[in-house]
């Protein structure tokens with residue numbers, strides 16, 4: 026059995042041989058798509074068309090638009106929880122399993138590449154695609170991005186890590202320029218892409234719509250050729266975001282291998298063969314310029330050919346096993362933000378009446394909007410989930426759909442009084458609110474952190490009436506909670522995918538102990554966020570003046586007290602940390618082995634995502650107070666203890682020096698902090714490095 030290196034070398038050699046047999050016309054057709062989601066084959070040489078479909082939260086059956094794919098319009102696929110939810114699981118193995126399931130469904134629907142994961146850093150919670158991305162921390166996004174790509178590609182299906190790079194807002198995304206300094210670019214915005222390239226060998230990366238420092242991502246030779254290829258050793262291809270190519274010669278020379286969508290779906294494609302011929306003859310484009318891209322496209326097509334051969338005959342879409350994976354991802358993603366006086370878990374045997382109130386109790390609220398949309402075979406809403414989980418003799422008073430403020434007197438809406446009456450009668454209230462794909466979506470940013478409509482006003486009234494009110498929020502990231510001090514229980518459900526209601530009910534009733542932890546800071550107000558003010562449609566440049574100080578890095582450096590900090594999440598049990606062991610000193614270039622023990626000191630079995638942060642005590646340049654550089658999620662029975670080992674990579678002690686244009690370790694003292702969140706540090710030791 027050839028090892029990966031040998032196999033790749035063989036494919037590269039085979040691609041070279043095939044390239045030498047191709048006409049110029051055939052090569053030009055390789056670097057521009059054919060239809061909406063596929064590429065041109067070279068049939069006489071056995072080079073197949075490459076077929077793609079969206080992710081990253083399951084397979085969006087858009088391949089139906091691709092010639093020759095017999096996909097029924099209503100082909101249903103498994104809807105997994107959103108990216109921010111996957112990140113909140115802090116569970117590498119689970120994300121690997123979910124992505125592998127997506128890989129099988131990608132293949133079963135006739136595609137070779139799933140367009141995901143999205144790993145852009147959540148700089149502003151208002152960005153419309155925060156629900157798709159893996160949170161605010163580069164290390165967390167990188168680690169889970171690696172798990173996702175390895176899981177997906179283990180099934181012979183390629184990924185497309187997106188959007189490369191600095192796609193941190195949606196307003197005017199096709200024109201805006203991200204003005205970011207070199208340290209922030211390297212240490213924050215490229216870090217996850219770099220980790221994935223170096224550790225997971227992704228088949229493709231997707232350059233974004235936006236500009237970086239004034240240059241469109243698809244023309245960014247510095248990012249694609251110089252950094253990704255020459256520095257990181259990226260061996261895959263760059264597939265443009267759809268209609269994101271803005272030049273012919275520049276995008277080719279910059280290393281953007283494939284323009285999408287294809288000629289049949291984009292009559293303004295730059296790489297129209299006749300135009301490319303002209304450029305080759307008249308304007309200084311060389312055949313070699315085309316060959317460099319074409320040979321990589323051939324190699325990718327050969328990988329796809331091999332991947333098809335791997336497919337199991339029994340690979341189907343929307344299997345019960347995939348649904349189970351989606352459910353477990355949802356249940357491990359939900360974050361218990363607050364639980365005063367153990368209001369949760371609900372005690373089903375003492376509950377006679379539960380009022381389920383709010384706009385999201387029975388609507389299909391699996392995900393935010395845009396290209397990540399999936400069409401699942403079913404959706405378990407909170408109402409359906411609670412009905413399943415609660416005893417038959419427990420009455421559920423469902424008052425759904427209350428959201429739009431009717432004028433400035435919401436109380437005039439008949440649903441308002443119905444909701445209050447239900448709350449009055451019930452033993453407990455579960456409010457399900459937050460957003461939906463109408464408020465969080467690709468192509469738009471939220472205007473503020475406020476919950477839509479009169480949700481806040483209604484919540485205040487419910488809290489007046491019923492002290493046993495549990496607030497459940499569907500959202501991609503931070504929302505303002507003016508009632509947070511009054512609510513005794515708050516659960517972040519993210520966008521939980523097709524089994525979300527069952528996962529939520531199991532968390533609320535205690536059938537499952539919550540273990541999710543925030544993948545992004547929740548702010549008290551948007552002015553507390555480093556990205557404020559957010560860009561407006563009139564903006565043309567977004568100045569990343571916060572530099573490295575994004576999310577908790579900003580909050581800790583600037584003394585901002587968040588509503589809920591990065592890495593925060595409660596459990597129905599408690600955990601104690603002890604016995605932190607690490608060497609007092611290590612030589613430069615050596616990894617640091619960190620060991621500590623976690624004990625379940627409560628009555629219920631549970632899972633804990635233990636976090637390891639590193640702070641540079643003596644750096645000559647500004648650095649964040651501390652940065653996440655390790656984590657492990659462990660399962661513990663009541664009273665059980667486990668020793669956790671985490672290895673800090675030597676590179677993670679370094680900072681990027683913009684003068685030397687390289688990663689630099691300044692020998693000195695580093696603080697190693699271990700805890701349950703960025704703001705709940707339990708153990709601290711120091712280590713001299715170098």
Ligand code: GLC
Nearest residue numbers: 079080140187266267396467
């Ligand atoms: C979209 C998105 C990208 C998606 C692509 C194909 O505009 O930005 O994430 O994969 O086009 O649908």
